[in-house]
Amino acid sequence: MRWKMIRGTRGRNLVAFGIILVAAFAFMVRLIDVQMISAPQMNEDSREKRAVPITIPSVRGDIVDRNGDVLATTDERYDVQLSPKNVTAKNGRVFTRPDLERGAGTIDVTAEQAFEEIGAITGQTGAEIKQIVDDAIAVNKNSDFAYVKRGIDLSQLQALKELRIPWLTFDSQHKRVYPNGAIGGNIVGFAGQDEIAQAGVELSQDECLAGTDGAETYERGADGVQLPGSVVETKRAENGGTVELTLDRDLQWAAQQIINEQTQNAGAEYGYLVIQDVKTGELIAVAEDGSVDPNDVGASDDSRHNSRAFVRPYEPGSTFKVITAAALIDQGKATPESTVTAPYSWQPEEGVSFSDWFQHGPADWTLTGTLVYSSNVGISMLGGRMSPETRYDYLTKFGVGQPTNAGMPLEDAGTLANVADWDRQTSYVTMFGQGLSSTIVQTAGVFQAIANDGVRIPPSIVKSCTPAEGKAENPDHGKPVKVLSPEAAKITQNMLETTGTDGLVKDMATIPGYRIGGKTGTAEQSDGQGGYRTDYVHSFAGVFPMDDPQYVIVASIGFPHGGDGTAAAVTAFHDAAESTIRKFRIPPSEPGYVKLPIGDELGGAG
Numbered sequence: 001m002r003w004k005m006i007r008g009t010r011g012r013n014l015v016a017f018g019i020i021l022v023a024a025f026a027f028m029v030r031l032i033d034v035q036m037i038s039a040p041q042m043n044e045d046s047r048e049k050r051a052v053p054i055t056i057p058s059v060r061g062d063i064v065d066r067n068g069d070v071l072a073t074t075d076e077r078y079d080v081q082l083s084p085k086n087v088t089a090k091n092g093r094v095f096t097r098p099d100l101e102r103g104a105g106t107i108d109v110t111a112e113q114a115f116e117e118i119g120a121i122t123g124q125t126g127a128e129i130k131q132i133v134d135d136a137i138a139v140n141k142n143s144d145f146a147y148v149k150r151g152i153d154l155s156q157l158q159a160l161k162e163l164r165i166p167w168l169t170f171d172s173q174h175k176r177v178y179p180n181g182a183i184g185g186n187i188v189g190f191a192g193q194d195e196i197a198q199a200g201v202e203l204s205q206d207e208c209l210a211g212t213d214g215a216e217t218y219e220r221g222a223d224g225v226q227l228p229g230s231v232v233e234t235k236r237a238e239n240g241g242t243v244e245l246t247l248d249r250d251l252q253w254a255a256q257q258i259i260n261e262q263t264q265n266a267g268a269e270y271g272y273l274v275i276q277d278v279k280t281g282e283l284i285a286v287a288e289d290g291s292v293d294p295n296d297v298g299a300s301d302d303s304r305h306n307s308r309a310f311v312r313p314y315e316p317g318s319t320f321k322v323i324t325a326a327a328l329i330d331q332g333k334a335t336p337e338s339t340v341t342a343p344y345s346w347q348p349e350e351g352v353s354f355s356d357w358f359q360h361g362p363a364d365w366t367l368t369g370t371l372v373y374s375s376n377v378g379i380s381m382l383g384g385r386m387s388p389e390t391r392y393d394y395l396t397k398f399g400v401g402q403p404t405n406a407g408m409p410l411e412d413a414g415t416l417a418n419v420a421d422w423d424r425q426t427s428y429v430t431m432f433g434q435g436l437s438s439t440i441v442q443t444a445g446v447f448q449a450i451a452n453d454g455v456r457i458p459p460s461i462v463k464s465c466t467p468a469e470g471k472a473e474n475p476d477h478g479k480p481v482k483v484l485s486p487e488a489a490k491i492t493q494n495m496l497e498t499t500g501t502d503g504l505v506k507d508m509a510t511i512p513g514y515r516i517g518g519k520t521g522t523a524e525q526s527d528g529q530g531g532y533r534t535d536y537v538h539s540f541a542g543v544f545p546m547d548d549p550q551y552v553i554v555a556s557i558g559f560p561h562g563g564d565g566t567a568a569a570v571t572a573f574h575d576a577a578e579s580t581i582r583k584f585r586i587p588p589s590e591p592g593y594v595k596l597p598i599g600d601e602l603g604g605a606g
Contacts, residue, residue: 058211061240190294208465246282255287267562281457317523320433342378369598407462451549454484518542538565
């Protein structure tokens with residue numbers, strides 16, 4: 001009996017031991033799994049549950065003029081917020097941080113002390129910040145968010161971060177600002193909400209200007225407060241690059257003042273003014289009346305949100321007579337002294353007729369004279385020595401009918417029908433700037449080519465993009481195009497100088513001490529219904545100084561109703577040329593001007 005009892009006890013003990021052994025083995029397997037096999041995944045799962053992702057906003061790059069003056073930049077501001085429930089929680093009323101004064105050890109800080117420290121930086125009182133917390137808790141005792149101060153600057157942000165207050169958090173806010181307002185606004189463009197590019201260089205160069213946001217995470221405890229030392233940068237923020245323009249801010253300002261004044265004086269619907277460097281093709285100023293202010297886009301009409309100098313082509317009229325004259329010289333079909341007897345009106349063939357802008361009898365004019373008196377008939381009679389195909393080839397080499405690729409997001413190529421599609425009237429009127437269209441920038445390019453010894457350099461508005469970390473990159477605006485021989489270009493320059501210096505607008509165009517050349521243009525415009533408007537676009541395209549051409553200036557006054565459009569355009573050129581001379585300290589011209597023969601002398605205005 002006793003043996004049976006002992007044997008039974010041993011059996012139960014063995015069973016119990018076996019159970020304990022199995023349980024211990026199970027715990028050991030589980031422990032190995034937790035600590036070794038599954039630990040990485042469990043840690044990652046746990047970290048993801050307590051890790052808080054934060055976006056580190058990148059900063060959009062600046063747009064600057066040729067001298068580094070800022071035209072567009074980003075104002076970095078920051079919002080300060082707190083967690084009311086964590087401020088009032090048992091452990092939130094007091095927190096421990098490094099002793100900022102002694103630089104060693106730690107100290108306990110009460111919420112009231114923290115309020116005072118925060119307020120000393122943000123410009124608030126401790127009582128005001130406490131009230132923010134109390135108000136939030138009164139609405140919701142579990143409130144986790146309330147603003148302390150919005151729009152603080154970077155120095156304030158850094159000072160607040162140094163306080164190491166666990167329930168204080170920060171968000172950044174970026175605002176695009178334009179320090180010079182409407183100066184160059186038509187070119188710079190603007191970025192809208194969240195810095196999304198909308199127009200101008202902001203849009204065309206968005207790839208350069210836009211940065212790449214970074215990211216970081218921090219771990220938080222059960223109370224939602226950031227765990228000290230837990231911030232980890234997971235992706236570095238890359239700020240945007242700097243875009244340098246060819247514009248000169250001061251000259252752009254002057255040009256805008258000039259074209260605004262002349263547009264108003266003439267009671268015109270619009271006015272444009274372009275200043276271009278002859279040697280480089282760079283656009284130094286591109287001014288338009290009533291330019292958009294990127295800081296207040298809503299104050300401008302939608303039609304002014306994009307640069308009209310690039311997107312609003314018009315028939316240039318007589319300024320393009322210089323193309324026909326230059327082509328004649330280059331082809332050896334005429335010289336400046338070649339003469340023609342031009343009547344007031346002409347019908348070269350059945351169904352084709354046109355006339356000059358003023359009444360006159362048959363006039364013996366040289367090729368130069370047809371420019372001086374802006375004779376549609378005379379230039380056409382001489383231009384007829386070339387085939388339509390030859391004239392079309394010169395128009396295309398001068399850049400007519402092709403976008404400039406200057407660096408703007410939108411460009412109109414203008415209109416130049418293929419020569420095979422020209423009707424008989426078009427074949428003639430294209431010789432004096434009708435039956436086609438160009439933007440004012442394209443017109444400037446025509447005169448730049450003549451002034452640059454026959455080589456057209458594509459106009460440019462964007463000079464470079466410099467990444468936040470890297471070297472400047474220059475965009476490709478196109479290859480130079482040889483349009484005329486140097487000899488033909490020089491002869492054409494001489495004709496322009498006679499036209500500008502001894503022509504019909506010499507009194508308005510003359511700049512004492514400087515040799516200038518130029519050509520007027522008065523052109524009918526389509527009414528959009530198959531006919532022409534009864535008012536005109538008046539232009540003047542000038543080059544100076546003619547002894548060493550450096551700048552082209554083109555002014556256009558559209559549809560004046562209260563003044564002389566030609567006078568306004570020539571005056572705009574004159575005033576812009578004087579501003580350019582002052583800005584770049586251009587020395588007076590060397591003597592050497594010789595007036596070319598023009599033929600019959602007639603009065604009038606062109």
